[in-house]
Amino acid sequence: MLIRKLDGIAQLSDEERRAIAQLPVTVRPLGPHQDIVREKDKPSQCCLLLDGWACRYQILSEGKRQIFSFHIPGDIPDLHSLHMRVMDHGVCTLSSAIVAFVPHEPLRDLTAAFPGIAAILWRDTLVDAAIFRAWMTGLGRRTASEAVAHLFCELYLKLQAMGLARDHAYRLPLTQSEIGDALGLSNVHVNRTLRELRGKDWITLQGGRLEINKWQELANSCDFDPAYLYLERRIA
Amino acid sequence: MLIRKLDGIAQLSDEERRAIAQLPVTVRPLGPHQDIVREKDKPSQCCLLLDGWACRYQILSEGKRQIFSFHIPGDIPDLHSLHMRVMDHGVCTLSSAIVAFVPHEPLRDLTAAFPGIAAILWRDTLVDAAIFRAWMTGLGRRTASEAVAHLFCELYLKLQAMGLARDHAYRLPLTQSEIGDALGLSNVHVNRTLRELRGKDWITLQGGRLEINKWQELANSCDFDPAYLYLERRIA
DNA sequence: CGTTGACTTGATAAAGCTCAAATTTGGTGG
DNA sequence: CCACCAAATTTGAGCTTTATCAAGTCAACG
Structure with a gap:
């Protein structure tokens, strides 16, 4: 199978x-x-x-x-x-x-x-x-927009490793409430945070499709270091 | 060994x-x-x-x-x-x-x-x-005093299972800053939270020794359910 | 075309942070 | 035993971030 x-x-x-x-x-x-x-x-x-x-x-x-x-x-x-x-x-x-x-x-x-x-x-x-730990630092020590950015980066790499995403874009079947429940934020605040990220034109998010327009900026803003995903082998 | x-x-x-x-x-x-x-x-x-x-x-x-x-x-x-x-x-x-x-x-x-x-x-x-997950809900969805209470309950059960604590008391060699770094709080706020718990006489904490005076109240206040520690076997 | 769920926006309040300044504590050397 | 020091704790004041409550919009769908 x-x-x-x-x-x-x-x-x-x-x-x-x-x-x-x-x-x-x-x-x-x-x-x-x-x-x-x-x-x-x-x-x-x-x-x-x-x-x-x-x-x-x-x-x-x-x-x-x-x-x-x-x-x-x-x-x-x-x-x-x-x-x-x-x-x-x-x-x-x-x-x-x-x-x-x-x-x-x-x-x-x-x-x-x-x-x-x-x-x-x-x-x-x-x-x-290891991913739990990464989320813990998001919940404990990152601002709302850093946490959202980090999540989006993480999901992209996981999807890409499975061949389910490329060009920094992917289907994201999550509601804003679900994102909030993952990051310890209210749905209202998630909404404002997304607006902020959209405002800077770092991402485009509509109709369940996320596109990361400025990967570098997004990843830098939240100190994203993909080491914790341990994807090395999969790439091979 | x-x-x-x-x-x-x-x-x-x-x-x-x-x-x-x-x-x-x-x-x-x-x-x-x-x-x-x-x-x-x-x-x-x-x-x-x-x-x-x-x-x-x-x-x-x-x-x-x-x-x-x-x-x-x-x-x-x-x-x-x-x-x-x-x-x-x-x-x-x-x-x-x-x-x-x-x-x-x-x-x-x-x-x-x-x-x-x-x-x-x-x-x-x-x-x-599983303990990481429990901490995640503390970081994401609990108030400061709930999170502190939850941590103290968890540590007591872990120590007790190893025979290192009883009578709801134990040595706690942590500074308030360390507790804060674990729970995503500032050291100042940890201090105020501890004062609150002391004020209700739920705990006594001095000289690195913690005593839980009101276990039931403390555990109830934070919805503590020890299932996630999976200690059943150790008790046997 | 009315209902539903998701998204958006505004106004207000609460929780918790930061900065700054005591005060206490535990050790250490004299 | 005492003086002193560094680290930890405690307290106050003002400020940010985020939550909460309340409306209102929009799009999908039967």
């Missing part, structure tokens, strides 16, 4: 490739804003995003929401559930999406049989954690 | 125990506020904290600092370096500390030979990521 798409990260032996291809998967199309896993669930499978966007989030009292990450095709947003029984957060689609479910059992067997595959998947969850 | 301390998380076979005990380690005492690994380093070893506190952090332009996590004895703050070549952040001591260094090579061999050990270590990095 398309799972090998993700495993272009490192070199796989033929045997490993074969073992992965034999994993039982269930492919399912989903509508937008549909839950894939909910907080407190005890899932028995992981999901590989084949198409569309998803996010991980948590709802707090008073209806506040924190979004932890955005996910694009090739990601396995709940890979961690392989070793953690209960979800501390939910996963839901943002756009309509196509998802492949892989049961935990065979996946665990696979990692036990092939330490190389285990290392790749482990590494994937570590990159995840 | 004391590495098995950490591996009380799950049941180990004798063989696994033996293999762990044979890992080559170098134990070293360190003074307070000393770097263990720096951002952009390419370490060839991991460090296990045997005694004292450490933290992971990143410095941004203009001297701002974001602290990502606090670490206590039993933690391996840079375990992720096993699968990521270059550090995207630094690790330093907070108090004076004792650290055991374990080279990557034999550790990698160990995980390849014992998938069970690999799973435990992997899981450890996943709990780490």
Whole structure:
């Protein structure tokens, strides 16, 4: 299956490739804003995003929401559930999406049989954690416009690495409220921040399509350093 | 060595125990506020904290600092370096500390030979990521006093699980600036927040010792739900 | 063509920052 | 034991950033 798409990260032996291809998967199309896993669930499978966007989030009292990450095709947003029984957060689609479910059992067997595959998947969850850290500094130490700029840069590189974006432009199926919930801002303030970035002509954003007109300026303004995405291998 | 301390998380076979005990380690005492690994380093070893506190952090332009996590004895703050070549952040001591260094090579061999050990270590990095997520909601969606309360509750449970705290009290070798850098607050505002918590007599904090007088009130005020620490196994 | 959800704008308030100046504390050398 | 120093804590005042509340616009869609 398309799972090998993700495993272009490192070199796989033929045997490993074969073992992965034999994993039982269930492919399912989903509508937008549909839950894939909910907080407190005890899932028995992981999901590989084949198409569309998803996010991980948590709802707090008073209806506040924190979004932890955005996910694009090739990601396995709940890979961690392989070793953690209960979800501390939910996963839901943002756009309509196509998802492949892989049961935990065979996946665990696979990692036990092939330490190389285990290392790749482990590494994937570590990159995840590195992105969390980058978001933490955004939430804690960056101004609103720096945080938005940083997010846009990050998403571009992730999409580009998967061959889903080029020329500094991409489809961005996020509402301003969703951006706010990710960056710890109100939807109103996100709106003003976007206006500011548009005003400087650094970006063009309309109809769910983002174009970064001044990559250098945008990246410099927020000290964007792509090292934390650990994309080196994918480029190769 | 004391590495098995950490591996009380799950049941180990004798063989696994033996293999762990044979890992080559170098134990070293360190003074307070000393770097263990720096951002952009390419370490060839991991460090296990045997005694004292450490933290992971990143410095941004203009001297701002974001602290990502606090670490206590039993933690391996840079375990992720096993699968990521270059550090995207630094690790330093907070108090004076004792650290055991374990080279990557034999550790990698160990995980390849014992998938069970690999799973435990992997899981450890996943709990780490879960704590990052909890901090993200603190940074993004909680008020200053909620965030401080949440941090104090988290640290108590982590310390208690390692047998380093009881009766809702513990040594807290952090300055107010360090707390601020962790929670995205200025040192001044941390100070006022602490005053507020002291005023309600929820906590007593002096001379580096924290006592939580009203656990229920403190935990409720910040919606503290310890599930994300995944401590179940350790209790057993 | 009316409804809905997203976006936009304005006005006001709150949370938290910065700067600056005490005050306290913990150590250190005499 | 005391004087002294540096670091940490505490307090005050004014200022920014961002939140909140309230309208109003716009576009998509049945």
